[in-house]
Amino acid sequence: MDLNSISLEPIRTKRVAILGYGNQGRAQALNLRDSGVRVRVGARNGVGAELAKKDGFNVESFESAIGQSDIVMYLFPDQVIPQIYEATQKFLKPLQAIGFAHGFCYHFKWIKPVAECRYFLVGSKGAGAVLRDAFERGGGLPGVYALDREDESFEILVQSYAKAVGLASQVLLKTTFQEETECDLFGEQTVLCGGLPQLMESAFETLVEAGFSSEMAFLECCYEAKTIVELWMKYGPYEITKRISPTAFYGGLITGQRMVDEKTKAEMKKVLHEIQSGQFARKWKAEVESGEANLVAERERLKHSEIEKVYRDLSVTATF
Ligand SMILES: NC(=O)c1ccc[n+]([C@@H]2O[C@H](COP(=O)([O-])OP(=O)(O)OC[C@H]3O[C@@H](n4cnc5c(N)ncnc54)[C@H](OP(=O)(O)O)[C@@H]3O)[C@@H](O)[C@H]2O)c1
Incomplete structure (x- = not known):
């Protein structure tokens, strides 16, 4: 897809209601406004x-915002x-x-979709x-979009929306609701919010339990995860091997496969199946209906954990 051919004009002719002013709501509302869209x-x-009022928006009820918009x-x-x-x-x-x-x-x-809406x-x-x-x-992030139907003018409008919020500056992929949902959940669970934090915490605990200082354990197993991922994204899986020491490359080669082996991959396949079969969605629904008891307990555990304490003490936060 030629991202330069995506125009802001289609979205500028529409009025957009952003319902909810949290992580995405705030970013999308501000980016749309800066792109000259009526929000x-x-x-x-x-x-x-x-926060929305502080950012200069006139906050309305959901009914009022929906009633005066083309996109909700x-x-x-x-x-x-x-x-x-x-x-x-x-x-x-x-x-x-x-x-x-x-x-x-x-x-x-x-x-439940309304038949007359898109x-x-x-x-x-x-x-x-x-x-x-x-x-x-002046940039943005990679983005994806999906439509409930094939319709050229609708697609042009959605691409224009993506551009206005900053999601068409590098990569904009067309996907489906199914693919986006299943891939997103899989990535969150196996890597981003499941596998990676668990790996960092287990490695941190192993060093601390062996008598090493929690500060050293944190820098080695948690802080450096950030720097290595940034390096990996900047140079790619091949070039990065020239930017880490041969000792690190060799140690990683023989140990990485012990940490993530065929059993791990078999477990990943099970996770994917649970997502695709709807089993995860049913479990999540039950968790929500229980008042998110497991999430509340896990937040409490993390709040008082050693890894949280050392994170706060060291103050080596992210740069964005
Ligand atoms: N986190 C991300 O940046 C991210 C990245 C990619 C995709 N997404 C997707 O983007 C969507 C939004 O996620 P998010 O992380 O941006 O959400 P979020 O920050 O948690 O949303 C918070 C907003 O929802 C409002 N809210 C929460 N419960 C409410 C209720 N019962 N009634 C009315 N308003 C309520 C909050 O109001 P108050 O301020 O009054 O509490 C606040 O405006 C989700 O579909 C998510 O999967 C999120």
């Missing part, structure tokens, strides 16, 4: 609404989207385009704060 923000009274973005946590969607569905109008930043609720049928997703390959930061520096 309305719909939010409940709360932290997000206060539901930018709430996925587990909250169904209840807000159900409460606001009656305000949606024929031909409105309804958008999400992740395909979860649409794909797993947690929301549905799409525009997903950012990174958190809202990183997207806003990249956009302000």
Whole structure:
């Protein structure tokens, strides 16, 4: 896809309602406004609404924002989207385009599409704060989009939306609700929010339990994960081997395969199956209905963990 051929004009002729002013809501509303798009923000009274007012938006009710827009973005946590969607569905109008930043609720049928509306997703390959930061520096992040139907003018509009929020500066992939949802969940669980944090914490604990200082363990097993991933993305899997020491390259070669072996890969296949069969979505629904008991417990554990303490003491935070 030639990203230079994507124009901002289609989205500039439309009015966009951003519902929810959190990670994605704030980044998308600000980037759209800076791209010359007419944006309305719909939010409940709360932290997000206060922030939106500080950012210069006139915060409205969901009904008012939906009523005066051509495009309505539901930018709430996925587990909250169904209840807000159900409460606001009656305000949606024929031909409105309804958008999400992740395909979860649409794909797993947690929301019921209105036949007269069109549905799409525009997903950012990174958190809202990183997207806003990249956009302000004149760039953006890789993005993906999916449509509920093949329609050329709808596709041009969605691509234009993606460009206005900063998701068409490097890579913009066309996908489907199913592919985006399944890949996104798989990446989160096996690498980004599951495998990687678990690997860092287990390695940290191993060193600390063996009597090494927690500061040393943190720098080696956690802080350097950030620097190595940045290097990997900058130079790629081949060139990076010239930028790490031969000792590190050799040690990694013989040990990496012990850490992530065929059993790990077999487990990954099971995880993918659980996602694709809907088993994970059902488990997540039960967790939400339990008041997110496991998430509350895990946050509490992390809050008082040694790894959190040393992170705070060292103050070696991310750079964005
Ligand atoms: N995190 C990311 O940057 C990221 C990256 C890619 C895709 N996504 C997708 O983007 C979508 C939004 O995720 P997010 O992380 O941006 O969400 P988020 O930051 O957690 O959303 C917070 C917003 O939702 C509002 N909210 C929460 N519960 C509510 C309720 N019961 N009623 C009304 N408003 C409520 C909050 O209001 P208050 O401020 O009043 O609490 C706030 O405005 C999701 O589909 C997610 O999968 C997110």
